[in-house]
Amino acid sequence: MTVPPSLPQWTSRMYPGTVGRDHLGLGEVSSGQILRSLSPSINVATIHPRYHSFYVFLLDEFWRRDRPRSQKAWVKFYRPREFVFSVAANLCEEPEHEEMGAIVGSDRTQSLAASHPRTFDTTTHYIKQPLGGYGLYYGSVMGEVGLVYPGGRGLPTPVDVPSERGKELATAFRAAVESTEYYRKYFDQDEAAVPIGVVREYGSRACLCQLQKRDAPDRELLRRAFLLEGLDPDARRETMRFFLDLANQTKDLPVDQDTFRQLVFYGAAEQGGSYSPRPEVESAHRKWRLYQAREYYAFALNALWYHLCDWGEAQGGRLRPLPITAFWKHLEKVIDFRKLAKRFDVPAPGLTATSDLRQLNQWLISVAGTREKEFDQACGISCPISEHALYFAASEVDDAPEVMTAGMLCILAMTYLRFAQSELRDGPEWAVARMGAEGRLSMEGYLGEVQRRLGRGQLPVMEFAQWLYSSYVILQHQLVATRKLPENTFRFRRQNDSLQFYPLKNTLVFNDSRFTALSTHVHELGFCGDFTEEGHGLTPDGRKLLKEGALP
Numbered sequence: 001m002t003v004p005p006s007l008p009q010w011t012s013r014m015y016p017g018t019v020g021r022d023h024l025g026l027g028e029v030s031s032g033q034i035l036r037s038l039s040p041s042i043n044v045a046t047i048h049p050r051y052h053s054f055y056v057f058l059l060d061e062f063w064r065r066d067r068p069r070s071q072k073a074w075v076k077f078y079r080p081r082e083f084v085f086s087v088a089a090n091l092c093e094e095p096e097h098e099e100m101g102a103i104v105g106s107d108r109t110q111s112l113a114a115s116h117p118r119t120f121d122t123t124t125h126y127i128k129q130p131l132g133g134y135g136l137y138y139g140s141v142m143g144e145v146g147l148v149y150p151g152g153r154g155l156p157t158p159v160d161v162p163s164e165r166g167k168e169l170a171t172a173f174r175a176a177v178e179s180t181e182y183y184r185k186y187f188d189q190d191e192a193a194v195p196i197g198v199v200r201e202y203g204s205r206a207c208l209c210q211l212q213k214r215d216a217p218d219r220e221l222l223r224r225a226f227l228l229e230g231l232d233p234d235a236r237r238e239t240m241r242f243f244l245d246l247a248n249q250t251k252d253l254p255v256d257q258d259t260f261r262q263l264v265f266y267g268a269a270e271q272g273g274s275y276s277p278r279p280e281v282e283s284a285h286r287k288w289r290l291y292q293a294r295e296y297y298a299f300a301l302n303a304l305w306y307h308l309c310d311w312g313e314a315q316g317g318r319l320r321p322l323p324i325t326a327f328w329k330h331l332e333k334v335i336d337f338r339k340l341a342k343r344f345d346v347p348a349p350g351l352t353a354t355s356d357l358r359q360l361n362q363w364l365i366s367v368a369g370t371r372e373k374e375f376d377q378a379c380g381i382s383c384p385i386s387e388h389a390l391y392f393a394a395s396e397v398d399d400a401p402e403v404m405t406a407g408m409l410c411i412l413a414m415t416y417l418r419f420a421q422s423e424l425r426d427g428p429e430w431a432v433a434r435m436g437a438e439g440r441l442s443m444e445g446y447l448g449e450v451q452r453r454l455g456r457g458q459l460p461v462m463e464f465a466q467w468l469y470s471s472y473v474i475l476q477h478q479l480v481a482t483r484k485l486p487e488n489t490f491r492f493r494r495q496n497d498s499l500q501f502y503p504l505k506n507t508l509v510f511n512d513s514r515f516t517a518l519s520t521h522v523h524e525l526g527f528c529g530d531f532t533e534e535g536h537g538l539t540p541d542g543r544k545l546l547k548e549g550a551l552p
Contacts, residue, residue: 024441086126091203093204147166261510299411307401
């Protein structure tokens with residue numbers, strides 16, 4: 001790769017800076033490639049499976065009526081009915097409802113429902129997007145699952161059309177709500193004042209939570225859609241079985257996204273509980289573990305970028321370009337393994353920025369109390385210095401230079417120790433580590449380059465850090481931000497051998513792992529309990545799916 005040409009000074013005036021996200025392009029690989037391969041058609045925003053039933057039902061009802069076949073007419077039909085559904089879900093008092101988030105339109109409808117007015121005006125403006133949750137989140141994935149045929153400009157129909165399977169699902173959802181007063185007396189009206197009692201009754205039958213009931217008429221059809229049909233059902237089914245295995249082994253431990261990450265990567269969590277995959281889901285577990293390994297790897301690189309941005313701002317880099325050599329001098333001072341060891345209460349390693357990377361590796365191996373070949377197994381969640389401990393420290397004290405530099409170099413060294421010679425490299429699951437090779441910093445590419453550099457002889461930690469900053473941070477940010485123009489997301493721009501910085505907010509977090517969406521799917525489809533609660537073990541149907549890989 002070559003450094004993109006410096007952009008002229010007028011660029012920042014012509015294209016005002018924006019907050020932006022994913023400044024090194026690493027999240028794009030996680031969400032757009034890895035997670036898409038692991039859980040196709042279930043993404044961060046498509047939390048509740050029953051929305052598929054409701055939206056295809058609305059489409060089917062629209063096409064059944066004598067209305068203009070246009071996008072405008074579809075929006076006019078859609079909005080009052082999604083508004084009522086949103087209010088009804090927020091009014092739902094059925095025992096299955098519990099704590100439920102991700103109800104589309106809740107920014108407006110939750111408080112409206114809580115005020116308990118006598119009636120609800122169906123013309124209420126409840127969400128900005130014309131087609132609400134369908135337009136924002138669910139429409140595209142419903143096409144992938146095979147429930148709708150896309151419509152629109154240049155396509156055979158101006159509006160999406162339910163597929164045959166979609167019509168079957170719409171009929172099933174209709175069976176759940178057709179006896180309600182709302183469906184019988186109000187559903188045909190675009191403009192109406194619907195009494196609160198009518199909306200509440202509708203919610204008791206239509207709500208997202210009611211899919212959990214064994215007699216929900218649409219449940220078996222949704223199970224079939226997610227497990228057997230559409231885009232890559234084998235991958236979805238493999239991931240769902242993995243989640244069921246995890247639910248079964250942690251049934252007495254509430255599991256959130258952070259706990260999930262620890263269990264997947266280390267096989268144990270700080271708050272207790274352990275996980276060891278059963279043979280039927282070992283392949284899925286390996287893929288998810290490699291995904292989490294990449295998350296630690298990406299976090300470390302993003303933290304190095306974050307530290308560079310903070311340094312540039314503190315040194316007045318927005319007023320004048322700063323020589324990169326000035327940052328190298330700063331870096332040599334703050335890569336302090338003695339301070340890092342003190343923070344984590346382990347013996348000081350006697351390492352400096354001039355020490356060989358092999359010495360850093362040996363220190364990490366000694367902290368884990370093991371030998372190099374057993375490092376991956378020995379360096380668990382209870383190890384004094386682990387990826388998760390360093391991630392947590394950087395999240396809590398992002399102004400501690402020893403954490404943001406030496407600590408992140410430790411994460412990257414651990415990535416090498418765990419996976420450079422891993423037996424996973426010989427299996428099909430290693431495809432996860434290769435993702436991002438096309439200009440987005442694959443984990444496999446990183447491991448290979450470290451191995452080549454170590455093979456040349458001495459590799460001082462400072463040289464290791466300079467290589468990472470030059471190729472994986474500075475260059476990568478220039479490439480990613482340039483591709484996003486005219487949206488200006490530059491936090492710094494390279495000008496020959498200097499960097500010009502821009503005072504815009506930076507964030508340092510993991511990307512969403514889709515844990516909430518996936519755990520909610522297996523729960524609401526009736527295979528297990530709520531992961532966030534104790535006692536979330538498997539139902540009989542869940543046990544059958546886990547053991548046999550087939551629908552009950």
